[in-house]
Amino acid sequence: MTDSRLQRLKDAAPQLRLSTDAADLEHYGRDWTRRWTPAPLAIALPASLEEVQAIVRWANQEAVAVVPSGGRTGLSGGAVAANGELVLSLERMNRVLDFDSVDRTLTVQAGIPLEAVHNAAREHGLVYPVDFAARGSCSIGGNIATNAGGIRVIRYGNTREWIAGLTVVTGEGEVLRLNRGLIKNSSGYDLRQLMIGSEGTLGIVVEATLRLTDPPPPTNVMLLALPSFESLMQVFAAFRERLTLEAFEFFTDRALHHVLAHGAQKPFDEVHPFYVVTEFAVGFDAREAAAMAAFEFCMEQGLVSDGVISQSDAQAAQLWRLREGITESLAKYRPYKNDVSVRISAMPAFLAETQALLGREYPHFDVVWFGHIGDGNLHINVLKPDDTGDAEFVSQCEQVTKLLSQALEGHGGSISAEHGIGLVKKAYLLGTRSAEEVALMRGIKRVLDPNGLMNPGKLFDT
Amino acid sequence: MTDSRLQRLKDAAPQLRLSTDAADLEHYGRDWTRRWTPAPLAIALPASLEEVQAIVRWANQEAVAVVPSGGRTGLSGGAVAANGELVLSLERMNRVLDFDSVDRTLTVQAGIPLEAVHNAAREHGLVYPVDFAARGSCSIGGNIATNAGGIRVIRYGNTREWIAGLTVVTGEGEVLRLNRGLIKNSSGYDLRQLMIGSEGTLGIVVEATLRLTDPPPPTNVMLLALPSFESLMQVFAAFRERLTLEAFEFFTDRALHHVLAHGAQKPFDEVHPFYVVTEFAVGFDAREAAAMAAFEFCMEQGLVSDGVISQSDAQAAQLWRLREGITESLAKYRPYKNDVSVRISAMPAFLAETQALLGREYPHFDVVWFGHIGDGNLHINVLKPDDTGDAEFVSQCEQVTKLLSQALEGHGGSISAEHGIGLVKKAYLLGTRSAEEVALMRGIKRVLDPNGLMNPGKLFDT
Known part of the structure; x- marks a missing residue:
C-alpha cells in the first residue's frame, strides 16, 4: 500500500479497512462475467455511511474512479473494476437496521444478501417478494442498482416497487435520504426512482427501506x-x-x-x-x-x-x-447471455424472427432458451463449444447481438430486461434508448456526479 | 391576437387552435385554487403530438413560458398561469389510442379524463384502479404530473405504479417514448419515473400507456x-x-x-x-x-x-x-387545504402534535380532518370564516403551515402527499426535501428544460 493516494485515504478515514492484496484485487474486481481482467487500485470495505462518504470525497479530491460492489453476481459487468478504480465493497454493511410492524418496512444496509432479507422478513411473519436464483450471494444494493426482477415479477413487480426509501451518497459525497419510507409523497422529482436501476453511476446506495407484504396464500x-x-x-x-x-x-x-x-x-x-x-x-x-x-x-x-x-x-x-x-447447469459452458424483453403481445412475432435469426447465425452453437413469459422476458444463452476460443466466441456472439438488437428495436423491446447494461450491453444501448434519452442520461449523470467518478464507463461512455 | 409572437406560432402551426378570448384566458388560466388572478398570454389547444412539439419549439425561440393544462382540478396551483404564459391545454387530446388484451394496457392521450379511462378499461373487462373524487374532471396527464393517489392506494398504490409508458415532449421540444409498455427494462435511468410527479416542469406528457388489472373481487x-x-x-x-x-x-x-x-x-x-x-x-x-x-x-x-x-x-x-x-361540501367555505403524509407508524405522535398545534393556532377556525390512514395521509381543511377576508385568511393559514411543516420535518413527513407542490407549497419544500435534493432537482430541470420554460416557478424557483 505504497500509493500516496491510498495513504491519504487512510488519513481521511483511519478506521477504514483497505486491501491491495492480489487475491482481493482479483476477487473484488470482477463479477459473474469473466471477460475482463480485474485491475483495481485497491478494495475499500467501509463499515459506515460516514466511511462511504469519506471515500467518495477522497475520490473527488484524487480523481479516482469508484466501483460500488455488492455480491458481484451481475451478468453485465456492472461491478467489474479493470482500470485502476477503487472498489467500494458494501459487504461489511450487511445488517438489518430496523423493522417496523405498522409500516411493514425493513431497513437494511445495502450489502445485505437478498436471502438474509427474505429471512428477516419471514421472522416477522411477512415477505419481501422479489426473488431469484442468486439470492444467497447477491446484495440488495446490487438488486437496486439493476432494478432486479426474477421469478415473481408477474405477481409482485420488480425491485423498484418495493423500495420505500434510500440513503444514498451522491457522486460529490452528499448524503441524500430519499422518500424516507413514505407511501405518498408528491414533493418534486422522485430521486429514489432515478437511483433505482442506475447501476452505480449516480452514487452509492448505502441503506434501503424495503416494503414487506403478507405471505402469499398456499400455492x-x-x-x-x-x-x-x-x-x-x-x-x-x-x-x-x-x-x-x-x-x-x-x-x-x-x-x-x-x-x-x-x-x-x-x-x-x-x-x-x-x-x-x-x-x-x-x-x-x-x-x-x-x-x-x-x-x-x-x-x-x-x-x-x-x-x-x-x-x-x-x-x-x-x-x-x-x-x-x-x-448453474450452463455455467461450465461459459455461456454468452442475452436478457431481452418485449411487450408480451410482441413475443410471438419477436420469437419467430429471433429463432430464424439464431438458426441462421448460430447453426454450430448450442442455444438454450428460458425466461419469464408473463413479463415478456427471454434469456437466450449461447454455449461456448470446447473448440472455440474465448475471444473468438465472444466476437461471434457480439455480431449476433447486433442483429438481435435490431430485431428488438423493430419490436420496441429492450436489450436488458433485468441484468442491466453495464459493460456487456453498452454498445447496444442505442437500440433500446433513443439518442435523445442517452444524451439526457449523460446530462443527469453530470448533475449527480460532476467529476464522472461513479462507476465510469458502465451503462454509457461519458 | 395582435401579439407578433402568437402570429409566429400561427405560422409555425397553421392548424393549431389558439385563443386569446378573455373568458378562455380566465377559464384556462386557473385551477381549483382561487388564489391567483389568471393572466396567460394565450391558450393553445393542440390536437396532435406534432402540434405540441411545434408549440414547445416556438416557446424556446420566443422565450415564452408554457403551462401544461389538463382538467385543472389541482389544489396546489400547478396549472395556474398568472404571468403571461402560454397555456397548453391537452383537452382536445382526449382519445383512447389503443387497447391490448395480451399486454393488458390502454394507451391514451394525456387529456383524457380519469373517468373515461375507467370506462374504457371496464369495456374490456379490466380496471384502471387509481381513483378519487375528481375523476370526472381531472385528466390522466394531470394525474401523472402529481403522481395522484386517492382512495385505493392502500390496495393498488399511486399512479406511478400503473404507468407502463409515456410519450413526452421535453423542454427543448424533443419527443421521448419512454419505456414503451415494457414490464422489465433495465437499460439505464428510468426517465418515465422522473417525469411522473414532476408537475409539468420537465416537459409535457402527451400520451401514456396505462397498465390495467383484473376487476377487484366482490366487496x-x-x-x-x-x-x-x-x-x-x-x-x-x-x-x-x-x-x-x-x-x-x-x-x-x-x-x-x-x-x-x-x-x-x-x-x-x-x-x-x-x-x-x-x-x-x-x-x-x-x-x-x-x-x-x-x-x-x-x-x-x-x-x-x-x-x-x-x-x-x-x-x-x-x-x-x-x-x-x-x-364538495366544504367548497363554499374556500378551505385552505393541507395534504400531508407521514409513515403510518409516525401517525399517532404526529397527529397528537398537530392537534395541539391547530387547537392553539386556530381556535377561531373550523378545521375539518379526513384522509387515508393506511397511506399515512391526512387532509386538513381549514374553513374560511365569513368575516375574514381572503388575503388575511390565507396569510393566517400560511403562518400555521410553517409550524406544520416544522412538525412534519420532525416526523420525517411530506408537505404534499398527493396534491403536488405547485405554487401553494413551494415555500415549504425545504421542510420535506433537503437543500441538496432541491439543488439536484434544479440541476435536472436544467438538463431537460435548459431555457427554464416548462411551468416555471412551480415546485421551486429557478
Whole structure:
C-alpha cells in the first residue's frame, strides 16, 4: 500500500479497512462475467455511511474512479473494476437496521444478501417478494442498482416497487435520504426512482427501506409439457385468466437437457419442445378446482401434452429445480447471455424472427432458451463449444447481438430486461434508448456526479 | 391576437387552435385554487403530438413560458398561469389510442379524463384502479404530473405504479417514448419515473400507456364509528390483519357535519369523534366471516362504538358518499387545504402534535380532518370564516403551515402527499426535501428544460 493516494485515504478515514492484496484485487474486481481482467487500485470495505462518504470525497479530491460492489453476481459487468478504480465493497454493511410492524418496512444496509432479507422478513411473519436464483450471494444494493426482477415479477413487480426509501451518497459525497419510507409523497422529482436501476453511476446506495407484504396464500406448482411456442402463449392466457399466478416460467428441451445432465430428476418419459413451471394460489376449493379446470382445458385443446402437479413442498421444490437449476447447469459452458424483453403481445412475432435469426447465425452453437413469459422476458444463452476460443466466441456472439438488437428495436423491446447494461450491453444501448434519452442520461449523470467518478464507463461512455 | 409572437406560432402551426378570448384566458388560466388572478398570454389547444412539439419549439425561440393544462382540478396551483404564459391545454387530446388484451394496457392521450379511462378499461373487462373524487374532471396527464393517489392506494398504490409508458415532449421540444409498455427494462435511468410527479416542469406528457388489472373481487363497505384516534390506529391494524382492504378512509365529526348539511344521510343517531369507511374483499364464506370477526373483535375491545355494513350496491354508494362528498361540501367555505403524509407508524405522535398545534393556532377556525390512514395521509381543511377576508385568511393559514411543516420535518413527513407542490407549497419544500435534493432537482430541470420554460416557478424557483 505504497500509493500516496491510498495513504491519504487512510488519513481521511483511519478506521477504514483497505486491501491491495492480489487475491482481493482479483476477487473484488470482477463479477459473474469473466471477460475482463480485474485491475483495481485497491478494495475499500467501509463499515459506515460516514466511511462511504469519506471515500467518495477522497475520490473527488484524487480523481479516482469508484466501483460500488455488492455480491458481484451481475451478468453485465456492472461491478467489474479493470482500470485502476477503487472498489467500494458494501459487504461489511450487511445488517438489518430496523423493522417496523405498522409500516411493514425493513431497513437494511445495502450489502445485505437478498436471502438474509427474505429471512428477516419471514421472522416477522411477512415477505419481501422479489426473488431469484442468486439470492444467497447477491446484495440488495446490487438488486437496486439493476432494478432486479426474477421469478415473481408477474405477481409482485420488480425491485423498484418495493423500495420505500434510500440513503444514498451522491457522486460529490452528499448524503441524500430519499422518500424516507413514505407511501405518498408528491414533493418534486422522485430521486429514489432515478437511483433505482442506475447501476452505480449516480452514487452509492448505502441503506434501503424495503416494503414487506403478507405471505402469499398456499400455492401449488405445476410442470407442463407443451408442443409449440404458439401453445405456450395460449396456455399462459388460459392460466392467467383462471388463476392467481405467482410465477409462470418457461424453458426449452435444450435447457431441460442441461439441467438433467446436472443432476435434476427427469419429469416425463417423452421429450417435448417447451416446458412451463407455474406456481399459483390454492388454499380453498374453488381455487383448486380452477387450477384443474385450466389444466384440463389446455389438454383438451391440445395446448398441453403432459403435466404434473406438486403434491408436497418437496415435490414443488423438485419441479422448481428444473427451472432454477438451468443457469448453474450452463455455467461450465461459459455461456454468452442475452436478457431481452418485449411487450408480451410482441413475443410471438419477436420469437419467430429471433429463432430464424439464431438458426441462421448460430447453426454450430448450442442455444438454450428460458425466461419469464408473463413479463415478456427471454434469456437466450449461447454455449461456448470446447473448440472455440474465448475471444473468438465472444466476437461471434457480439455480431449476433447486433442483429438481435435490431430485431428488438423493430419490436420496441429492450436489450436488458433485468441484468442491466453495464459493460456487456453498452454498445447496444442505442437500440433500446433513443439518442435523445442517452444524451439526457449523460446530462443527469453530470448533475449527480460532476467529476464522472461513479462507476465510469458502465451503462454509457461519458 | 395582435401579439407578433402568437402570429409566429400561427405560422409555425397553421392548424393549431389558439385563443386569446378573455373568458378562455380566465377559464384556462386557473385551477381549483382561487388564489391567483389568471393572466396567460394565450391558450393553445393542440390536437396532435406534432402540434405540441411545434408549440414547445416556438416557446424556446420566443422565450415564452408554457403551462401544461389538463382538467385543472389541482389544489396546489400547478396549472395556474398568472404571468403571461402560454397555456397548453391537452383537452382536445382526449382519445383512447389503443387497447391490448395480451399486454393488458390502454394507451391514451394525456387529456383524457380519469373517468373515461375507467370506462374504457371496464369495456374490456379490466380496471384502471387509481381513483378519487375528481375523476370526472381531472385528466390522466394531470394525474401523472402529481403522481395522484386517492382512495385505493392502500390496495393498488399511486399512479406511478400503473404507468407502463409515456410519450413526452421535453423542454427543448424533443419527443421521448419512454419505456414503451415494457414490464422489465433495465437499460439505464428510468426517465418515465422522473417525469411522473414532476408537475409539468420537465416537459409535457402527451400520451401514456396505462397498465390495467383484473376487476377487484366482490366487496362490501363498512362504516364504523370510533371513540378516539388511538382506537382508529388499532382498528386499522385489526382490519388489515384479517381482511384484504381495498380502502380504509377516516373522517371526523366535523367532516360528517358538513357532508350531512350538504345532503348526505345521517348514518348513526349518536355523534362520534371519528368515522371510518372501509371496503374489503368478500365473495366467499371465509372472507365474509373474517369481516364480521374483525368488527366483533373491535366492538369487544371497545375500539368501535357502532357500525353498519352495506347490504347492497346502493347502500355501499350511500356509505361512500359520506367520505367522498366531504370535499364538495366544504367548497363554499374556500378551505385552505393541507395534504400531508407521514409513515403510518409516525401517525399517532404526529397527529397528537398537530392537534395541539391547530387547537392553539386556530381556535377561531373550523378545521375539518379526513384522509387515508393506511397511506399515512391526512387532509386538513381549514374553513374560511365569513368575516375574514381572503388575503388575511390565507396569510393566517400560511403562518400555521410553517409550524406544520416544522412538525412534519420532525416526523420525517411530506408537505404534499398527493396534491403536488405547485405554487401553494413551494415555500415549504425545504421542510420535506433537503437543500441538496432541491439543488439536484434544479440541476435536472436544467438538463431537460435548459431555457427554464416548462411551468416555471412551480415546485421551486429557478
